Amino acid sequence: MLFQFPPVIQAGLAAGKYAQVFTSAGVPIGLARDAATGQFVGHAVGFLNNSGAALNPLVAVPQMAMSAGQMYQMHGGFQAVQASLGVLQATTAVIGVGTVAGVALSAVNLWQTLKLRQDVKQLKLDVRDGFIDLKKALKDQGKEIIQHIDEVAQDIKFEQHRLVLIQAYGRFLEATKLMKTAISCEDVSIKNADLANARQMLSEALADYNNPRLLSETCAAGQLRRHECAWAIDQTIALSYQQQNELAAVSDRLSHLQDKIRQDALTVIERCDTEDELDFLFPELTRIHDHDLLVLESWQNQVDWMRSLPASEVKLLQSADFSNSDATATPDASADPNVLAEPPEQLLYENLKQKSHPASLLDQLQFMIKPKLRQEWKTYITQQAAIAGYKTLVPANLEKASNLAVANLYWYFQVRDESEEETEQSVKSRRAYQ
Known part of the structure; x- marks a missing residue:
């Protein structure tokens, strides 16, 4: 995630006059300081994602900079x-x-x-x-x-x-x-x-x-x-x-x-x-x-x-x-007129709907919220792939796979297993009848 600073601060950052603040772990903070004196000179007024688009949260307050314990x-x-x-x-x-x-x-x-x-x-x-x-x-x-x-x-x-x-x-x-x-x-x-x-x-x-x-x-x-x-x-x-x-x-x-x-x-x-x-x-x-x-x-x-x-x-x-910096602050992201355009999340979902079915889409939602849940699905896919002889579906490759791929593969094998069970039951029934 990137931070959006007021124009005067942004210009100073670009020129090397100011420097953005980072934590000891290298995490960026929405504050800037003078590169020479160390004085804090300004705070961020908005958030940007990695592609440069403004973040517009549905619930969270978008601006959190503070000084002297005050927001x-x-x-x-x-x-x-x-x-x-x-x-x-x-x-x-x-x-x-x-x-x-x-x-x-x-x-x-x-x-x-x-x-x-x-x-x-x-x-x-x-x-x-x-x-x-x-x-x-x-x-x-x-x-x-x-x-x-x-x-x-x-x-x-x-x-x-x-x-x-x-x-x-x-x-x-x-x-x-x-x-x-x-x-x-x-x-x-x-x-x-x-x-x-x-x-x-x-x-x-x-x-x-x-x-x-x-x-x-x-x-x-x-x-x-x-x-x-x-x-x-x-x-x-x-x-x-x-x-x-x-x-x-x-x-x-x-x-x-x-x-x-x-x-x-x-x-x-x-x-x-x-x-x-x-x-x-x-x-x-x-x-x-x-x-x-x-x-x-x-x-x-x-x-x-x-x-x-x-x-x-x-x-x-x-x-x-x-x-x-406050005097030249830009409007917060929640006032962005682009809100009238169809949200990218909606466009993403419409694209995924063409490639998945509801059960898979629900799994993809769960993976997004809690990525650890992928592990159980990956284990099942690996086991079924080995039985079916699919040599490329190994843990190393599945680790790199998208949520879409993991969920769809899981349900592919689920449907395949159900089909095989139904066929086996049908054969047993015919034999019993004969």
Whole structure:
């Protein structure tokens, strides 16, 4: 992953006047310092993938640079989380509770969700009680969607869910207001008390989103939306600890959150029952893996780097003046107008669909989230390949194979084995009959 710096800092980096900061392990940090004096001169304002495209996470706050224990653009960070949470929660009014039709899922897929978030940020849509007027937002998608929204609204079980979500969002909103107030407090004891109270509200909201009974009543797509809301709350709790410069707590929270995202994703994949749900889940989980987890990892790397600094470097960082670089900061990636283009994750999935079947695609999702799972599939392929005499399908070659190849090979041998068993059973039956 690469970092996007303001133009003045980027120019200095290109000229060799400034140098990007790296950890002792060689991991890049979103900070730059003067190559001659060592003074910190600026922070990154965005993230880029290895191909140079801006990262636009679905849930994670995109900008995490900080100085003197304070987050830069904290207000913008809160707004980003609020916009994401409001849109993600609102789309549950289409997904509803239980089984959901494919036409409804397509109305709030990754692409549509990114568009809705953009509209909320540009104040084209209002978030009220954690929901937006989806009938207004989706009016161009046809009468069937509007009718489905009305049907979900009349469902008694969904209304129960909706009331819980409204309560959870209300707690989140009050907590973020209290955090903003705490930031302005000069009295440390008042600031800490307010942040502690805000964390209590966030923890209560988190419990509502993670309510196991409500989660069990929803389909895989609905579960993903609830988990995404919970992830947004979780990172806000990490932000509260960062405001107190409790870096060990921030690191621990971020590490836990990344693990939880992976585990929740695997749980959702296991619950996927239909191809319509797979069409919804695959692009979105790919976005979360390729964007959100990278941003959270970068945030944790920076926090751990700060924890390792000697006192002299901490003092230097705390005294840094980033006003010049802030004045020329570029917009964050989440405001990128390219969001209106079809996401690359969707294009990737459409390409994979032509080369795989649903069972294989689900395996590929699991491999992406937890690469260690490939080992069991590779072992099975190696065993079956040896029996069939396929000499090239050895562990060394499978190690280099793509997730697509491993999953497809696994299911090729699975279908082959089932076919052979059916043939053997058929022969035995004919012999018994004779």
